Amino acid sequence: MEKTVCELFAGVGGFRCGLNSIKDKDFSLLSETWKTVWFNQWEPGKKNQWAYDCYVKHFGTSLDLNGDDTTNVDISIVDKNAIPNHNLLVGGFPCQDYSVARSLNGEKGIEGKKGVLWWSIWDILKIKKPPFVLLENVDRLLLSPSKQRGRDFGIILSCFYNEDYFVEWRVVNAAEYGEVQRRRRTFIFAYKKNTNFAKSLNLENNNSLISEVLEKKSFFAKCFPIEKLDVFSIRKTTISGDLADISDNFSFDFANSGIMFEGSVYTAKTYPVITKSRTIGEILESKRVAEKYFISNDKLYFTNSDSTHSDETKTELSSEAKKTWQYIKGAKRKYRTASNGHKYIYSEGAIPMVDEWDKPARTMLTSEGSFNRSTHIVRDLLNNKIRILTPKETERIQGFPDDWTATGMPEKFRYFCMGNALVVSLVSRMEKILDKIFSEE
Structure with missing residues (x-):
């Protein structure tokens, strides 16, 4: 399968740096093995688009299928049909209120809250149908909102279910897998149920088999090894395709690891096989x-x-x-x-x-x-x-090349961009498994 990528909410290019193991800001675009066919980065309400300028400084821009540059346009108004086809959709989307309601006009179906960027992701899933999706969010996503725990993540799973995806998730503390930051983030990996990877898991509604998948066979098990899983610790629920019903009635305590297929959801608390973390002393100038x-x-x-x-x-x-x-x-x-x-x-x-x-x-x-x-x-x-x-030290903490954000932005925005970024080296770790998956499709 061709390694083509669409990068949403791209920031200064964390996913792209990670997928292509970029270690130096003077890298060559010709060295990239994952081809980013389109990206989008837009900071609402900001006159200066510093993160976007940084991304373009390193990677250049991308045209859509209409020949227009819509990479610095609000993703909610971008024509999703004009986004180039891709096999991997990536992005670090914001944690928001994903509640939905049935519209008064039944023909329009479900209406979500305006300004919620998840709906743009869902539109792309429906229109472009990428076989693989890799997303990042804060760890509280699994528990929000506080008055209906798990509802927001339930809505996301329901959206994937409606588009024939299987979904894995894992909360990863970067320091537990050798990185220099105790950053906990939820990663979501989704794949169409007709992919070879989905078929290779031989998923069935059986706790013993699910235990083996979560512990050894799943994407995240291969990327981030865990201790042996107690089969009796696995809990189950179901997800329907009715988003309004999920929004109104669904509640569930999602654990830090799990999988959803054909509407069946299995989740369990897992414990990492800890790798000695790097330290602040190692990244200081x-x-x-x-x-x-x-x-x-x-x-x-x-x-x-x-x-x-x-x-x-x-x-x-x-x-x-x-x-x-x-x-x-x-x-x-x-x-x-x-x-x-x-x-x-x-x-x-x-x-x-x-x-x-x-x-x-x-x-x-x-x-x-x-x-x-x-x-x-x-x-x-x-x-x-x-x-x-220093800004350079914050870049090292996130795994970016030195002076990656030294592209003309004010220093306070260099700090802001790094605080907003993901740990690049975690993506590089996942890329090794993604590369193998793509080679077998």
Whole structure:
């Protein structure tokens, strides 16, 4: 099968870098073994499309079947018929409210909430019918919304079921498979039931056989090995093709691993065969870092450097104290007033102020690099002084080539793009199995 790809919500090209094992920003397009026939990246409400510009700087653009460049257009208004045919659809789509309702006009069938990008994916599945799909989302997707747990993922499974796909999913913590970040993400792999890969699984409604599939034969079992699975831990439910009914009535506690075929859903809590993770110390720059990344002592501490908490129910701190990293990362107790006038005590725990060299990074967020509780601060390798990460170091944490985002965008957007990206090396790991699957189709 030809290795053709459509990349949605492309960002700065994480899936494309991973599929083609791109290690250097000066790579050659001729070296790509997976041919991206079309992509789309559009940031709503933004005058400057920095991620798109970065993608095009490295890969160039793509024309649709009408000869138009619609790669930087809202995907919801793109003519899906004009998207070039492809065998693998990839994308990291946002976690949203996927609820649907029956329209008043029965001929129109189901209507989903406007602005929900999943419906654009579903439109492409219906029109272009790619045999394989690989998607990424946050781990809470399986549990949302809180008042009807599992409904949103149930709607996604129902959409796939309506288009004759089998679906696997797995929540992967990148650090447990050798990466430098404790980033947990849900990966979804779907494939048409008439593919050779689907047939090779010999799927039947039998817990013992399902156990073997989840543990050894499935896509994710081959990519991310797990410990032996207890057959009695597998739970089952069914998914119908009626999206409105799923939206109104479906609820289920999806575990971190599972499979859906012919409307039968099996899920189980699985445990990784852990690979020793890389550490922050391995990705820090070994050369001299610009002074602007270092943090002065008056911005680090407001009191004794050993203190890890503040209690403002006794004495309120000054505004200067609250602008220190010690305060923002420390444990807190302080009074707050609710909208109804009720006064209460707000508290939160401490997180380590300095991220040590011998551990993997925490999950990187889009606020990385700013004065924020979640931002990493580290000791510099050369002088042991405390600083924030450089943009190049955040690229290394996500597995991108050095200076991948040094394409003219402001530095704060380099951090934003990396906080928004996926772990490229996980995709490279999956590519090895995808390549084998495609060679047998």
